[in-house]
Amino acid sequence: MRKLLSIALAALAALVPMAAQTIVIENATIMTVTKGTLKGAVAMKDGKITEVGEKVMVPQGATIIDAGGEYLIPGIIDCHSHIAVDGGVNEGSVSVSSMVDIKDVINPEDISIYRALAGGVTTANILHGSANAIGGKTIVLKMRWGKDAQGLIFEGALPGIKFALGENPKRAGNPQGGRGAAAAAVSARYPATRMGVEDVIREAFNQAKAYKAEWDAYDAKVAHGEHPIPPRKDLKLEALKEVLEGKRYVHAHCYRSDEILMLLRVADDYGFKIRTLQHVLEGYKVAPEILAHGAGASTFSDWWAYKIEAIDAIPYNAALMQKKGIVVSMNSDDAELMRHLNTEAGKAMKYGGVSENDALAMVTINPAKQLGIDNRVGSIEVGKDADLVLYDKHPLSDYAKVEKVLIDGTVYFDRDKAVSEAKATAAEKQKLLDKIKQSQPRQQPARRPNG
Amino acid sequence: MKRNGFDFGGLVAGLWLSGALAWAAADVPVLIRGVDVYPVTGPAMKSVSVLIENGKIADIGAKVAAPKGARIIEGKGLRVYPGMIDSDTQLGLEEIEAIRESVDTGELGEFMPQLRALAAVNPGSENFPVVRVNGVTAAMTFPNGAGGGGRGAAARQVISGQAALIHTDGWTWEQMAVLPSAAIAVQFPALGGRGGRGGNPDFPALFGEEAAPTTYTQTLRNYQQEVSKLSDFFDEARRYQKAKAANEPGLARNLKYEALIPVLDRKTPLAIAVSTPKTIHDAIQFADKQNVKVVLLQPRELGNEGGELKAKNIPVILGKVLALPHGEDDAYDQAFTLPLECYKAGVKFAFGTFDNQFVRNLPYQAATAVAFGLPQEEALKAITIYPAEIWGVSDQIGSIEKGKLADLVVTTGDILEIQTQVKHVLIKGQDVDLTNKQTRLYEKYLARP
Numbered sequence: 001m002r003k004l005l006s007i008a009l010a011a012l013a014a015l016v017p018m019a020a021q022t023i024v025i026e027n028a029t030i031m032t033v034t035k036g037t038l039k040g041a042v043a044m045k046d047g048k049i050t051e052v053g054e055k056v057m058v059p060q061g062a063t064i065i066d067a068g069g070e071y072l073i074p075g076i077i078d079c080h081s082h083i084a085v086d087g088g089v090n091e092g093s094v095s096v097s098s099m100v101d102i103k104d105v106i107n108p109e110d111i112s113i114y115r116a117l118a119g120g121v122t123t124a125n126i127l128h129g130s131a132n133a134i135g136g137k138t139i140v141l142k143m144r145w146g147k148d149a150q151g152l153i154f155e156g157a158l159p160g161i162k163f164a165l166g167e168n169p170k171r172a173g174n175p176q177g178g179r180g181a182a183a184a185a186v187s188a189r190y191p192a193t194r195m196g197v198e199d200v201i202r203e204a205f206n207q208a209k210a211y212k213a214e215w216d217a218y219d220a221k222v223a224h225g226e227h228p229i230p231p232r233k234d235l236k237l238e239a240l241k242e243v244l245e246g247k248r249y250v251h252a253h254c255y256r257s258d259e260i261l262m263l264l265r266v267a268d269d270y271g272f273k274i275r276t277l278q279h280v281l282e283g284y285k286v287a288p289e290i291l292a293h294g295a296g297a298s299t300f301s302d303w304w305a306y307k308i309e310a311i312d313a314i315p316y317n318a319a320l321m322q323k324k325g326i327v328v329s330m331n332s333d334d335a336e337l338m339r340h341l342n343t344e345a346g347k348a349m350k351y352g353g354v355s356e357n358d359a360l361a362m363v364t365i366n367p368a369k370q371l372g373i374d375n376r377v378g379s380i381e382v383g384k385d386a387d388l389v390l391y392d393k394h395p396l397s398d399y400a401k402v403e404k405v406l407i408d409g410t411v412y413f414d415r416d417k418a419v420s421e422a423k424a425t426a427a428e429k430q431k432l433l434d435k436i437k438q439s440q441p442r443q444q445p446a447r448r449p450n451g
Numbered sequence: 452m453k454r455n456g457f458d459f460g461g462l463v464a465g466l467w468l469s470g471a472l473a474w475a476a477a478d479v480p481v482l483i484r485g486v487d488v489y490p491v492t493g494p495a496m497k498s499v500s501v502l503i504e505n506g507k508i509a510d511i512g513a514k515v516a517a518p519k520g521a522r523i524i525e526g527k528g529l530r531v532y533p534g535m536i537d538s539d540t541q542l543g544l545e546e547i548e549a550i551r552e553s554v555d556t557g558e559l560g561e562f563m564p565q566l567r568a569l570a571a572v573n574p575g576s577e578n579f580p581v582v583r584v585n586g587v588t589a590a591m592t593f594p595n596g597a598g599g600g601g602r603g604a605a606a607r608q609v610i611s612g613q614a615a616l617i618h619t620d621g622w623t624w625e626q627m628a629v630l631p632s633a634a635i636a637v638q639f640p641a642l643g644g645r646g647g648r649g650g651n652p653d654f655p656a657l658f659g660e661e662a663a664p665t666t667y668t669q670t671l672r673n674y675q676q677e678v679s680k681l682s683d684f685f686d687e688a689r690r691y692q693k694a695k696a697a698n699e700p701g702l703a704r705n706l707k708y709e710a711l712i713p714v715l716d717r718k719t720p721l722a723i724a725v726s727t728p729k730t731i732h733d734a735i736q737f738a739d740k741q742n743v744k745v746v747l748l749q750p751r752e753l754g755n756e757g758g759e760l761k762a763k764n765i766p767v768i769l770g771k772v773l774a775l776p777h778g779e780d781d782a783y784d785q786a787f788t789l790p791l792e793c794y795k796a797g798v799k800f801a802f803g804t805f806d807n808q809f810v811r812n813l814p815y816q817a818a819t820a821v822a823f824g825l826p827q828e829e830a831l832k833a834i835t836i837y838p839a840e841i842w843g844v845s846d847q848i849g850s851i852e853k854g855k856l857a858d859l860v861v862t863t864g865d866i867l868e869i870q871t872q873v874k875h876v877l878i879k880g881q882d883v884d885l886t887n888k889q890t891r892l893y894e895k896y897l898a899r900p
Contacts, residue, residue: 111779118783284896304889305578305808307549316893323897336775339783343815346869352893398818398869401787422782429780 021045022059023409025388028067031395033074033357033365034379042072044386047408052380065390070403073360073395074379075122075387076341077367079298080251080278080331082127083112083338084141084152090129091136095169095190095200098161098239100136102126106149112335113152117143117413119339120389120402123154125331125371127278128162130253133169133191133200135162137239138251140371142387142407157373160275161239163252165259167309169197198262205270208240215241249275249372251298255309257285264293276370278331280321281313287324296327296370300337301347318362319352329367346396359396385409480504481880482517483861486526490851491533491828491835501531503857506880510853524861524875532831532866533850534588534858534878536616536838537813538768539748539803542579542592543572543617543624548808556594558612562684564710566612568594569631572624578807580887583619585811586860586873588883589629589848591616591803591838595636595724609681611636613710614722616842618858620878633842634722634746635714639737640677641730642670678737685741689715720744722768728754735759746841749805751777752785757796766799766841769833771806772816790820794829801838802830818867830867856880 026041030052040054043062051057058064082089086107091097106126116124122143128136140157170192191197214231221228242248250267254260254277264286267274274295277283281304283290283297290297299321304313314320322328330345332338341363348354348362368378377385386409393400405413481503488496488511502510502517517523546553555571572592582590595611613632621627691708692715713719723734725747731754738745747760747767751774760767774786782788793800802817804810817830839849847856857880864871876883 115775115783284893285899287896288899302811303808304581305547308547311547312892314889314892316889316897320893320897336773340773340819343869349870350872393822396870398815398867399822401822418783425780426782 021409022062023065023386023406023411024056024058024062025065025067025072025390027069028072028390029069030380031071031073031357031360032380033361034381037357039069042380042386042388044406044409047386047410049380049382049384049386049409052382065404067390071391071393071395071400072380073120073342073389073391074364074384075377075389075405075407076120076363077329077371077373077378078116078121078124078332078338078341078363079276079329079367079370080127080333081116081124081335081338082129082333083116083124083335084108084110084126086110088129089127090131092129092131093189095132096134096204096236097128097132097136098134098204098237099235100128101139102128102136103139103153103159106139106141106152108147108149108152112338113143114145114413115335116338117145117405117407118402118415118418120342120391120395120405121338122387122389122405122407123368123371123373123377124338125160125251125367127160127251130162130164130168132164133197134204134240135164137161137248140373143405143412144407145412154373154376156376157371158247158249160249160251160371161243163201163250163263163274165197165252165254165263166194166256167307168253169200170194194259194262197259198266201263201266202270204237204240205244205266205272208237208244209270211237212241212244243272244270246273251276251278253278255279255281256312257282261286261289264289264295267293275372276329279333281310281317283326284314284317284320285312287321287326290321291325296329296366297321298329298331298367298370300333301330301344302351315347315351318348319354322348322354322358322362323352327366327369328362329370330362331367340398342391342395342400343398346398349396356396478505480509480518480521481524481857481877481882482515482521483524483526483531483859483875484517486524486861487530488851489530489532489831489866491832492850492852498527500526501851501857501859503859503877503880506857508851508853508855508857508859511851526861528863529874530862530864530866531851532586532860532862533835533855534848534860534876535586535813535834535866536801536842536849537582537587537590537804537810537834538801538838538841539770539805540590540592540810541807542582542590542619542810543574543576543627544568544592544594545807546573546576546578556611557608558594561607561680562610562707563608563612564610564635564714565706566594567615567632568592568613569615569617569624569628572615572617572627574621574624574627577888578810579619580884581889582810583876583878583883584873584885584887584890585814586862586866586876587619587810587813588858588860588876588878589616589618590810591633591722591842593636593722595638608638609640609677610684611638613719616844618878620881620883629848630842630844632713632719633844634720635711637681637721637723639723639725639730639734640674640681641726641733642674678733681737682740685711685715685743688712714743715741717742717744720746722746722748724748725750728752728756731756731760735763735765738765739763748803751789752781753789753792753796753798757793757798761797764799766801766837767793768803768841769793769800769820770803770816771809772802772819773812784823787819787823790830790833791824794825799837799841801833801841814867815869818869821867827867 022045024043031037041056043051043056086105091100127138138160140154141152142154276296276298278298280297280299302315304310318328345359345363348359365378368374377387388406390404391400403415483501485498499513500515502515541556544555593614614634614636616630616633617627688708688711694702725731725734776785817834821827821830836849839845848858859877861875862871
């Protein structure tokens with residue numbers, strides 16, 4: 001009952017956003033990220049940015065938003081999130097779960113989408129959990145709150161797959177890990193060590209290469225006009241074949257420098273690329289190796305000490321990797337942290353002295369590059385998606401709050417509206433509760449039979 | 452030893468590097484010259500000097516001169532604030548959350564007021580140098596949490612022990628202590644589960660708690676039983692106190708009841724973890740009935756209890772500010788605006804971070820409350836003078852005033868702003884080493900070819 005009620009209320013709060021139209025945001029401090037900061041206006045039409053400048057042409061019938069000098073930045077992109085997933089994020093029963101896909105379990109009604117939006121996030125990389133050395137397939141979503149699952153998907157963004165190294169994959173199914181697991185543990189699931197994690201990944205790509213060879217041979221025959229019997233489709237290996245073909249990005253959860261290096265070498269050996277190293281808390285120790293491989297790094301600003309593999313985590317990680325030339329982003333991995341990635345970026349200035357623009361890039365253009373969508377989002381440029389966030393104060397300051405968020409040139413979040421809607425929602429809820437109380441005659445609470 | 456995460460080589464190097472600054476003799480006076488002073492209890496003073504003698508603030512003013520042999524800190528263009536105080540941490544008691552051996556919170560037993568957090572504070576914890584460099588100079592460290600006794604055990608705690616107010620620097624826990632027994636931590640029973648930390652009403656089986664009751668009547672009965680057990684414990688302690696005062700012959704010494712006497716005498720507050728307005732209400736009622744002082748921890752909403760909290764002058768510890776709303780249909784900024792709500796209701800509050808790994812973010816949590824309407828001076832007070840008042844040490848710390856301990860933070864700007872750099876930290880007038888394992892790792896790997 002309570003659940004139903006809150007869903008009804010959440011739906012009430014989700015008033016359908018205005019359809020994309022011609023909008024001009026005037027009198028803003030525009031932090032484009034790629035083309036400097038200017039005072040001026042941004043015009044958008046049909047979901048795309050059409051003009052950026054000190055003065056822009058105001059098309060007839062355009063809605064004008066006066067920013068009052070406030071700060072406009074590109075929509076924030078979170079390279080690591082688990083929101084909007086229906087049910088668990090881990091298919092943890094097997095060490096290689098590349099057959100499962102987050103795309104199949106998108107929950108467009110997850111309130112976290114709205115909350116992320118209210119924190120300035122417009123795009124997020126939704127990942128499978130980290131219980132397996134090779135996890136499930138991943139998907140990039142836009143926070144188009146109110147749309148259905150299909151409507152959230154970032155059209156054309158290359159999908160990915162989650163890998164995981166270290167404590168999480170070796171712990172799953174092995175509560176005792178290490179010796180305990182080796183000794184008995186009926187529920188033990190290989191691997192239980194970092195050695196085993198490497199082996200699992202190598203073995204999976206061994207199989208994937210053989211599988212790909214089968215298909216390549218088949219495709220060659222077909223191309224020659226032959227009519228061979230196709231190989232059997234293997235949904236697990238299909239995703240890894242896509243990785244080998246560069247059609248699917250690898251996003252790898254990792255902490256320690258040894259396991260990071262291990263994965264880079266495995267990838268080198270099997271001829272594929274690691275697109276992003278996720279968390280990568282000791283990335284600063286192997287920055288030259290990460291750079292040489294060409295992987296991006298997506299990290300936390302200052303998480304540490306919550307487990308032993310996070311003991312050497314330093315808040316300077318992002319700055320240090322950036323100084324060594326790696327494309328670095330700040331991610332959340334958390335529905336709450338996701339709401340203030342702007343200040344997480346600000347921490348790269350405090351710890352390591354990254355410039356203002358480079359810090360802002362860590363939550364905009366850099367994650368866009370890492371996800372291969374920088375042609376569409378991540379900066380305020382003509383032709384790009386009109387995904388924009390308006391802050392009342394400098395967005396890298398912890399005194400700033402989000403006023404408005406636009407996706408595809410449509411206002412999806414407006415703080416003034418949100419505040420008044422919240423009041424209405426609370427009143428509505430009270431009314432419904434009162435009604436329930438009135439309509440229920442006093443009676444003994446229902447008893448369930450014992451046993 | 453690397454496996455345990457303690458890099459002894461690095462530690463030694465750090466001590467050597469900081470040797471020039473740190474641990475100067477206590478009797479050498481220090482003058483912070485030409486600095487902008489933010490005393491918190493009064494208006495800011497531009498370009499004045501602060502003199503520190505014998506660990507205390509000796510003088511503040513434009514014409515204060517350095518005595519012979521004083522060490523000078525050039526403060527031109529910088530600001531000085533009182534050291535910040537975090538009102539809920541587990542500093543020194545918990546090193547690595549996921550490693551049971553490194554966690555000393557959450558002892559076994561239901562009624563354990565005799566347990567002393569202070570005596571389990573590890574002065575060598577890497578948390579201290581990490582939080583100090585951001586200007587947190589004192590913290591309440593609490594004995595409760597999902598720690599040593601295992602989560603199941605912690606969930607059954609009602610009185611978890613004595614929280615200590617400590618400085619974040621010192622050779623021993625004895626030297627770190629500001630107030631050895633600042634509060635007795637209570638996790639008040641709640642209908643259908645404990646309030647605050649330790650209670651896991653949603654997943655009782657997962658955390659090894661007993662099976663959840665199946666009916667409302669049963670739930671209510673369990674709750675009433677728990678509250679009456681708690682009341683009984685207090686009644687027994689009161690009888691013990693009387694017997695002791697009367698020198699009753701043959702009275703065996705009882706450490707648990709003895710530990711409660713300062714609470715019964717209204718000298719030490721109970722720090723009660725609450726959550727909903729209902730648990731706030733129940734905790735207030737309990738405190739009234741037992742005639743004890745209370746501080747409420749971590750309410751997630753105020754409901755209609757603001758008036759009563761104000762009327763009874765009951766302070767609350769708020770945090771985390773950066774938290775999700777409780778219910779799906781609660782306002783997205785519920786936790787961001789709670790400090791403003793308390794301020795408007797006239798409820799006294801201080802901030803806590805409730806998580807060791809984020810203690811260094813205390814000023815940023817306070818700033819978030821400002822972004823959502825709390826006056827900036829109130830946010831600053833809620834991490835300096837208000838906690839000092841709430842925990843009863845405002846004569847010693849919490850502001851920059853003559854005669855107080857010289858717990859000071861010299862910064863490049865607004866202390867609540869993320870990008871502000873901390874230049875000097877003094878605790879009891881002593882320069883604090885501003886390096887830590889993290890800065891050392893940074894330097895080391897920055898230099899890696």
